Amino acid sequence: MKKILLTGGKGFFSKRLASFYHDDYEWVITDKEELDITDRQSVFAFLEELRPDYVIHAAAIAVTDFCNEHPEVAHRINVQGAVNVAEAAKEVSAKMIFLSTEQVFNGNREPGPYREDDLAQPDTVYGQNKLEAEEHLKQIIDELWIIRFTWMFGFPERQQSMVNNLFWDTIVSVLNDEPISASKREFRGMTYVYDMISQFEKVFTLPYGTYHFGSENTMSRYEAVEYLLETMGLGDRAASLLIEDKEKYQELPRDIRLDASKAKKFGVSFLSTQQAMRLAIEDYGLVINKNKAGGKHGITH
Ligand SMILES: NC(=O)c1ccc[n+]([C@@H]2O[C@H](COP(=O)([O-])OP(=O)(O)OC[C@H]3O[C@@H](n4cnc5c(N)ncnc54)[C@H](OP(=O)(O)O)[C@@H]3O)[C@@H](O)[C@H]2O)c1
Incomplete structure (x- = not known):
């Protein structure tokens, strides 16, 4: 059985990933407490002792505002930490998967979807960190997959951590009767975390290189919220809760959508964001008003 070292293993994606493939690999799950990736000596000692077949490097500070406000901390973790892990992986001949992000394109002025070879021009510390880490890692280790994710969504689960995502944030707003402000001029891929996870194992079969992973999406952020509400049978709440943000992105x-057709050529394919939202709603039995579910999109359950 192949041995996988997972960094940042208590995070939103990683913990679910390791649970999903629990029986298929020998997992060594670490987070800050077990292996602080900024502690270079510990990283080298840990890998020397463990000698994993693969390292999935998920550890990061992925909160854009925090990174902008604390650029030195962000760089230490997102760039130097990744370099430490890559150099140690190289030393023990482990193959490495580095999780990167659509945010490497967040300063580009031409619209997405972006391909892997498009020039990335990030304008946030987080996006710049990830791109800089990608560049360093390519110099350090040949047996490397760089996987750039779209934004993912999912629900809180027992003993799993959560990050900010449009799906859950929308539900919380409905529960709290709080307005949801969304722009019709913002476009992002949004991928159900379990769709990402179910495809993820295929990374090991891909030629080394950079890949875009995630759902294609034709909806603006505003339309995505509207779609979610309608599909859950809460379309009648949209009129009172959903407000168009007309200031942002004027x-x-x-x-910042990603073109995932390179991965698709190798058999890695994702649901569209609409299909993924429907699957997530079904997975969690979230059709709240069955009579009204589907709304103008005509979905029946
Ligand atoms: N979620 C998304 O939609 C998304 C989209 C694109 C790319 N990604 C990338 O995918 C990866 C996983 O994302 P995620 O959403 O699962 O993130 P997450 O929940 O924030 O997980 C990252 C984990 O890394 C840990 N960490 C922070 N500093 C560390 C250190 N010095 N040493 C070891 N571990 C450390 C964090 O601990 P603390 O929480 O205690 O800081 C956290 O448990 C990240 O690299 C992220 O950039 C995620």
Whole structure:
């Protein structure tokens, strides 16, 4: 059985990933407490002792505002930490998967979807960190997959951690009767975390290189919230809760969607964001008003 070292293993994606493939690999799950990736000596000692077949490097500070406010901390973790892990992986001949992000394109002015070889021009510390880490890692280790994710969504689960995502944030707003402000000029891929996870194992079969992973999406952020509410049978709440944000992205629409056709050529394919939202709603039995589910999109359950 192949041995996998997972860094940042208590995070939103990683913990679910390791649970999903629990019986298929020998997992060594670490987070800050077990293996602080900024502690270079510990990283080298840990890998020397463990000698994993693969390292999935998920550890990061992925909160954009925090990174902008604490650029030195962000760089230490997102760039130097990744370099430490890559150099140690190389030393023990482990293959490495580095999790990167659509945010490497967040300063580009031309619209997405972006391909892997498009020039990335990030304008946030987080996006810049990930791109810089990608560049360093390519120099350090040949047996490397760089996987750039779209934004993912999912629900809180027992003993799993959560991050901010449009799906859950929308439900919380409905529960709290709070307005949801969303722009019709913002476009992002949004991928159900379990769709990402179910495809993820295929990374090991891909030629080394950079890949975009995640759902294609034709909806703006505003339309995605509207779609979610309708599909859950809460379409009648949209009129009172959903507010168009007309200020954001007025000068230039925000479109950081990823073109995932390279991965698709190798058999890695994802549901569209609409299909993924429906699957997630079904997985969690979230059709709240069955009579009204589907709304103008005509979905029946
Ligand atoms: N979620 C998404 O939609 C998304 C989209 C694109 C890319 N990604 C990338 O995918 C990866 C996983 O994302 P995620 O959403 O699962 O993130 P997450 O929940 O924030 O998980 C990251 C984990 O890394 C840990 N960590 C932070 N500093 C560390 C250190 N010095 N040493 C070891 N571990 C450390 C974090 O601990 P603390 O929480 O205690 O800081 C956290 O448990 C990240 O690399 C992220 O950049 C995620």
